[in-house]
Amino acid sequence: MGLAPVLALSLALIQLETGPFEQGLAGRADAVLRERLGEGASAMANGRDVTVSGMIFDESRRxxxxxxVAALPGVRRVADALVPPPPLAPFAWRAVRDxxxxxxxxxxxxxxxxxxxxxxAREGAPQARIVDxxxxxxGAPDGFAEKAAAALPLLGRLQSGEAQWRDGELTLAGQAATPEDYQAALALAGPSGAAKARIAPPRAQNLAFAAENDGRVLRLSGQVGSEAERAALLAQARKLFPDVKVADALQAGSGASRFAAEAGFALRALAQLKNGKVALDAGRARLSGVARAGMDSAAVIAAVAPEPGLALDASGVAAGGISPYVFSAEKDDKALTLAGFCGDEDACAKIRAAAQEKFGGLTLADTMRRGTGAPKGFLTAALGGLEQLARLRVGRYGSRDASAQLRGDAVRxxxxxxxxxxxxxxxPEGFAVQADVTGAEREEPGPAPAPPPAPSTLAPLAPAPPAPAAPSAAGPIPLSPPAPPSLPPSTPLKAAESCTRRLAERARASVIWFDYASADIxxxxxxxxxxxxxxxxxCPQASLEIFGHSDDVGSISHNFAWSWRRAETVAAFLLAAGVARDHLTIQGLGETLPLxxxxxxxxxxxxxxxEIQVK
Structure with a gap:
């Protein structure tokens, strides 16, 4: 065998032995890196030399x-190629729920x-698919990880939305699925919250509004169109019902801008009742309860400005009984003034007809109002009182519940x-009756009395009355016949009557007006x-009746309280000015007798x- 083949075979055997060695060395280095540095770093072996590369997230562990790695068996040299993650400026992160x-x-x-x-993210939306x-x-700022992790469970509870970190702050926005989710998302807002929250309330599927007033607490419930509408309704409720506590159980929804106007209309309708409830139902406000004094269901409907597209059903409203039930008719030489409550429509018509028939020569000033709660026999008493008042020169008929009083001056x-x-x-039977009617005694004409003496240096408290001329035999009987010659120009009785008349004139002129919610004179x-x-x-023989009145702003009890307080303030002044306590009576009439x-x-x-009257 030649040298070349031998060398090639030797090199092949070396490579076969080196490959498994390098792989094993790299694998052992990777295990160390995963344990010490976590995900992101890896090792590669070249013979006995190891190169460590990838990302390092904690420099303290490098x-x-x-x-x-260098201490592993077989490692001769370690090359450090670790780098931190690339910077991201500005740092941005986003989670989107769709x-x-x-x-x-x-x-x-x-x-x-x-x-x-x-x-x-999985905790917040366990049924959703999480895409990483x-x-x-x-470059992540301090607090990023904690705030982002806190926002993700709430994101999962939205129908749709996103959590986004940008410009150094975390914002959560979207549409809440339920009122509970909405409140939980709002809890993130504020100085101590994890994020700014721009969460829309859940879409209103079945908007509803109801309010109930028992005279002490006004309870609001239902779902309204937005937080702004909820706040506006609460402000309106506190203005319309100043004397009761407002209990808010409203929930905010979204997508119903017109509903706020309808709910406000329902509140205005409820304010016409002494107690009761109202609910919106399919384009209709259903109202039930007891109307304010002097009002029935028709008066309640008339008192509320209509809301386009919304009907008011007041069939469940009972007429408000009036207490005290007052009525008055006052006659002077120019006018007849009717005031107070006159019963139902038929009774009011009969009283007006009697006034026009019996007082035809006088101007009729009519401020009467219909109202339920009239005592039994009220109309009989009113018509009888008008008939006798017509026989007086000046006078006043008044009734309060089952009591009636006639005061005035007849010709004789x-x-x-x-x-x-x-x-x-x-x-009528059962009425307490009081009649205080005066008239001049009819005397036979006689010679005129002597003229009064010349005035002294101290002027008298009241000038002596001039001597009336004796009437002719064919002339009419004078309204104020002269006194007989044997009597002085003014007897004690006539002086008292004169004093009372002057006091009555002064009292009629002493109408005191007040600012709103004030009893200050x-x-x-x-x-x-x-x-x-x-x-x-x-005039020690005369007494004063002080009647306090109010406007109609606020509840019936609120207005009665102010009318009493004003009467008490005036009485206190008169007491301090020397008027005897047993010569003063006070009565608060609230809003029942408006001018x-x-x-x-x-x-x-x-x-x-x-108003002050003499009795």
Whole structure:
């Protein structure tokens, strides 16, 4: 055999022996690298020389790993070709949920972080397919791994969305699947949250809204179109129901911009009830409960501005009974004023017809309102009171529940007595009746009394009345006949009557107005009350009734409370000014007797008042 064939055979045998040796050496080096450096590094042997290459994610482990490879049996030399992951600036990462697939992409700083993110994605969406398209990169900011792992389970609970790290912050955006997922996603927002959350509420499949007011708590429930709509409804509820606690159980949805207007309409309708509930159902607001005082279902519907496309069903609304049930008719020489509540539509019509028939020569001022809760016999009493009031020169008929009172001045004392007798007889059984009617005594004409003495240096409190001329024999009987010659110009009885009349005139002029939600007396009010008190202390036989009124803003109880407080404030002033306590009575009437319609701020200001009457 020649030399050449022998050399070729020798080289072949050497290569066959060297290949398994290098493979074994490289395999043992790879095992060391996996244990010390993890995924990303590998070894290649060339004879007894080993080259270590790939990525190193922790520089602190480089030296120990290379030394352990160099100590392997058979290794002569180790070449270090390890490099860190390529930089990614700015660092970016993204996870996208689209139906049943979650795709992870962008940079990841190490195999350990990569494994944690994939596990978090599977935890959040266990039924979804997880696609890992992440690439190793350096430059991840502090906190990236923890925040990204916290966002992935919530991403899995969205119908669709994405978690994205960009410009140094993590943002979670998308459409929540359920209200619970929505609230959980919102918990990420804020200073202590892992991410900024731009989560849309779950799409509203069956929007619903309901509210119930028991007089103490207003409970809101259902699903509304958005967080903004929810906040707006809560603000509207607190404004419409200032005296009750608002309990919020609303859930925010998305995709129903018109629903907020319909829910607001339902709240306005509920505000017309003393207590009750309302619910939206298929283009209809169903309202039930007890209406506010003086209102029935028709009045409730009329009080709420219509909402296009939405009907109001108030068939479940019971009329609101009024307490106290007040009615008044006041006559002077120019007008008849009707105020308060007049019963149902038929009763109100009969009262107006009687007023027009019996007071035809006077201007009729009618502010009556229909209202349920009238006592038995109310219409009989009102018509009887009007009939006797028509016989008086001036006067007032008033009723409060089952009590009736007639006050005024007849032409003569005999007429006054006849009016009182007829009034008592006209009142229905069960009514408490009071008649306080006065009239001048009819005297035979006589010579005119002597003129009053010349005034002293101190002027009298009230000037003496002028001496009336004696009527002719054919003339009419005078309304105020002269006193007989044997009597002084003014008897104690007539002085008291004169004092009472002056006090009544002063009281009618002493209407005090108040600011909203206030019982503070204005400087003008103090001046009126001071003049009234000066007149009242001169008339110990007269008493003052103080009636407080309010506008219709707020609940019935709220308005009654303010009317009482205003009456108490005025009474306290009069007491301090010297009026006897047992000559003062107060009554709060709330919004039941408005002077003007409660349809503007200017008119409501006219209704926040105190009126004072003499009895």
């Amino acid at each position: 030296s120990a790993a290379l030394a352990e 139906g049943a697939t979650v795709v992870l992409s962008g940079g990841v700083p190490s195999p350990k972080v990569r494994a944690a993110l994939v596990a978090a 398209e992440m690439a190793y990169a350096s 004392a005999t007429e006054a007595e006849a009016v009182k007798t007829a009034f008592v007889a006209a009142m 204005s400087p003008e009010g103090f001046a009126l009350l001071d003049a009234l008190a000066s007149e009242a202390v001169k 003007a319609p409660n349809d503007s701020d200017e008119n409501r200001a006219k209704n926040r008042r105190i």
